[in-house]
Amino acid sequence: MLDINRIRENTDEVIRGLAKRNFTADFSHVIMLDDKRKALTFESENLKAQKNKVSADIPMKKKNQEDVSELLAEMKVIADKTKEIEIELNNVKKEIQEFLEVLPNIPADDVQQGGPEENKVVSVYGKKPEFSFVPKDHVTLCETLNLIDYKRGVKIGGNGFWVYTGIGAIVEWALLNYFVEEHLKDGYEFLLPPHILTYECGYTAGQFPKFQDDVFKLKEEENKGYTQFILPTAETALVNYHRDEILKEEELPKKYFAYTPCYRKEAGSYRAEERGMIRGHQFNKIEMFQYTTPENSDAALDELVDKAVRLMDGLGLHFRLSKLAAGDCSHSMAKTLDIEVWIPSMGIYKEVSSASNAKDYQARRGNIRFKREQSGKNEYLHTLNASGLATSRILPAIVEQFQNEDGSITIPEVLRKWIGKDMIKIEKK
RNA sequence: GGAGAGAUGGUCGAGUUGGUUUAAGGCACCGGUCUUGAAAACCGGCGUAGGGGCGACCCUACCCUGGGUUCGAAUCCCAGUCUCUCCGCCA
Numbered sequence: 001m002l003d004i005n006r007i008r009e010n011t012d013e014v015i016r017g018l019a020k021r022n023f024t025a026d027f028s029h030v031i032m033l034d035d036k037r038k039a040l041t042f043e044s045e046n047l048k049a050q051k052n053k054v055s056a057d058i059p060m061k062k063k064n065q066e067d068v069s070e071l072l073a074e075m076k077v078i079a080d081k082t083k084e085i086e087i088e089l090n091n092v093k094k095e096i097q098e099f100l101e102v103l104p105n106i107p108a109d110d111v112q113q114g115g116p117e118e119n120k121v122v123s124v125y126g127k128k129p130e131f132s133f134v135p136k137d138h139v140t141l142c143e144t145l146n147l148i149d150y151k152r153g154v155k156i157g158g159n160g161f162w163v164y165t166g167i168g169a170i171v172e173w174a175l176l177n178y179f180v181e182e183h184l185k186d187g188y189e190f191l192l193p194p195h196i197l198t199y200e201c202g203y204t205a206g207q208f209p210k211f212q213d214d215v216f217k218l219k220e221e222e223n224k225g226y227t228q229f230i231l232p233t234a235e236t237a238l239v240n241y242h243r244d245e246i247l248k249e250e251e252l253p254k255k256y257f258a259y260t261p262c263y264r265k266e267a268g269s270y271r272a273e274e275r276g277m278i279r280g281h282q283f284n285k286i287e288m289f290q291y292t293t294p295e296n297s298d299a300a301l302d303e304l305v306d307k308a309v310r311l312m313d314g315l316g317l318h319f320r321l322s323k324l325a326a327g328d329c330s331h332s333m334a335k336t337l338d339i340e341v342w343i344p345s346m347g348i349y350k351e352v353s354s355a356s357n358a359k360d361y362q363a364r365r366g367n368i369r370f371k372r373e374q375s376g377k378n379e380y381l382h383t384l385n386a387s388g389l390a391t392s393r394i395l396p397a398i399v400e401q402f403q404n405e406d407g408s409i410t411i412p413e414v415l416r417k418w419i420g421k422d423m424i425k426i427e428k429k
Numbered sequence: 430g431g432a433g434a435g436a437u438g439g440u441c442g443a444g445u446u447g448g449u450u451u452a453a454g455g456c457a458c459c460g461g462u463c464u465u466g467a468a469a470a471c472c473g474g475c476g477u478a479g480g481g482g483c484g485a486c487c488c489u490a491c492c493c494u495g496g497g498u499u500c501g502a503a504u505c506c507c508a509g510u511c512u513c514u515c516c517g518c519c520a
Contacts, residue, residue, distance in 0.1 A: 072501095079499090079501085
């Protein structure tokens, strides 16, 4: 949510910012509405003040046996007039709200204008694997090594689902263990949140009302407009953890991480080359999250990116770090960096982590503040999130990048203590 | 799922036969006096949001949420949410 006062006072700056994500906005109408809101508020409050004054006189006059019928009539007129103005005022407020709540965040100053084609690779890690044989794709490898059962996944869950089997499940779980261990080392608090969330959670995160169709809605009761949904990312749960709270400045930054599967409709985004585990309706992810003061959020984003990079580096994979252009950042985010892993069979890099600074955008929607010690004032804090990491694309990357000529897979060193072996080989039957 | 009780400012808690309570009071917290220092005592301050005024200030709203009755609602009515106790069911 953008601040109406920021829009009023720095209109051109806001317009220029949104233009970077190819979003054109005309604020003249909403500013006019806000003027109207102020005028109506003033009028309504004056009437209420008058009402309160007369209302205090009535019991006194009654006590003195005076006639109050004239006052009652006067009050009736004031009450009717107030009601009229209140209705108009509520309509104006609603219209302002509806306009503001669908505006995207303003990109940070150092974020490039344009769409995905303007994304910039910041750095590249590891060496692109070269094979002296014809490498297989992860679908083939996972099937021959019995890591994943695609057929039965579709049978029991429908299109877009798979089943981790045997050693495949163990590797997937080892990745999660590795990430959990690293986050604990860095002093992040581990949370396991509900997977079913209320509408308010989606609103605060910025998914609702505009992007409702991306999630699986669970319950939609008639005439209530109230929906529970299955979370598309743990971020949605974590940003709501402190919703409607005022934190102490000294307890910031708050650093959390959570493990949840992520459930997404991915309606219409299926592409033929994305078979296997590149895009499903459910994938595992560990999410990092921070609540910080505004002045510390840039540094916090650097920290999150660095953590994600270190996790990838620890696995020994070839990947790159990209800075997204304004138009490719999601709705709620001011700045985003993606970590993309090399998938040899596809010849492209696919996102395994997205690290973003939402600044005060989500905090405004969720009314999340902190008390500034020096001034005693409440201010909106900044929220940041980063995957750390999404495992379901890492497993295919490991399988493809670390495959050997005989069809076996070399297991990354850091995972071996959970898997109990250093190679995955074809089982003789 | 059934029955009952409840929800008031950071916390505890009064007010709930509608109007002289402008939400009392205690605690916590902050500042001051006193003290070598501390404690105690005393004095003062102490919520959030919106609006008006150059300003000292002033006004409005908020007693779980949303409606309603009334000239007037923390208080009455309706709907909902949540919490607690008991019963049932159940990892």
